[in-house]
Amino acid sequence: MIRGDVSLVFVCSCDTKQYIALLQTLMPRFTSPKGGDDVSSPHLYVANCGPAVGVSHETIASVFGMYGEVEGVYAADESGTRVIVSYHDKSSSQAAMKALNRHLCSSLGGRTLHIQYSVQSLGKVNNIASVQVSTSASDLDIPGLYLMHDFVTPQEEQELLAAVDDRPWHHLAKRRVQHYGYEFCYDIRNVNTNKYLGELPSFMSPVLQRIRSFQALGRAADMSLDQLTASGVNEYPPGIGLSPHVDTHSAFEELIISLSLAGPCIMEFRKYTTGVWQTTSSDLENPVPGKNLNFVKKAIYLPPRSLLLMSGEARYAWHHYIPHHKVDKVNDSLIRRSARRVSFTLRKVRQGPCRCEFPQFCDSQK
Template identity: 35%
Template structure:
């Protein structure tokens, strides 16, 4: 099911993009791999490393092909109409209660015209803000949801996950639990 009620133009949320079994397999593969801990949250890079400080990707940052366990999800994302090819870069982010990511627009010269983020684990609120007007939207990201940002949502709106320990979900304040996201992108050099 697709829901775009509280999303900015160019954003699309696909519920149950992967099965519960696929979520379990992905989390098992992720948790069996080493994490980088050089940010306020743990991350893993596949395909290409992204330099957060310099906000760039260079030819020297190529890590190799995506691992086999990521290919089914990457191929499914690449088949979506917003993508012109299979993503070749994936960043895995782990968010523990109290952690978030500041408002940003994914590097424009580094990555193609669509970004997709697959949620695994806990529910969390993502907030969008139009850079020119300050207009705001928000959405609750649930496990197995795929959020796609293209067009206006990709370039004209920032997105963030506020750093807090709970979110209001369906009118009730819920404590956060561990959330892992896979962000799929295409590198443009």
């Protein structure tokens, strides 16, 4: 196993009041609504808006602030699309309910909000950072997962960022991307092998060379600068993550490499004990406690300049995703996501079907 030095530089440097506000972002003190619209309270459970759909808590606070004094806006869960808006008094929440529920809200990106009253739960804390976050891959104990800290220097990081910023970004709904080698089609989660975009740019070759030079990475030596290597560059704004997925087996070979630049995040991994094909995509997005107890969940902290390598079981049988958090809780530290995180994902395009040992997760063998 490869281990790197751990340095958590983001221990909250704010005063006590801000620290408590940060904690509240992580730990909303409200339960999901039970009584329906008839039981009013100063707290509103608002669905269909949030950082995952490009609407910040600040914007929500300002829109709801038109109906009364907003005490706080909190993540209702880890979806990034449901929030609790907490008012000082009931008359404000009632006014907001009347004006905004099921109405198209132009100041919130033209979204139709679904609002219910929520109840404050003093005893029960709904902690979105529900899983212990490891800082090294060996602690996670997922076969085939490796994390190397400080894989590039701060200067190389700046050069790589400058190089991608010099090239055009494609705008997706929540993040920006660039594709090299082959175009990636998000609807089918596969590469378009008819659309060869040309060789990987030369600014990536030192990274590929370094990957090859690490004997410990073994099969990563295959990651050469040839026509089959594809790279996706993703830029995530704060609060934006990535939905759970297994990179399509038939699209890419075994090794998947991700270099993190500019900012940190946590990546979570789930292994479904019943196999993925029995699980709907909405179950994956919004796991219901009690319904989806058929998976094991683990999380790792990815600092900037670190290199994550997924192979074997980690690549073929575990879903990976980035929760839509603005703040991650790592051990006892609260780590705010930076203005952006840029990742370089390197994969080798597969020619022919996948013959992995995990047929229950394999689109070639299903």
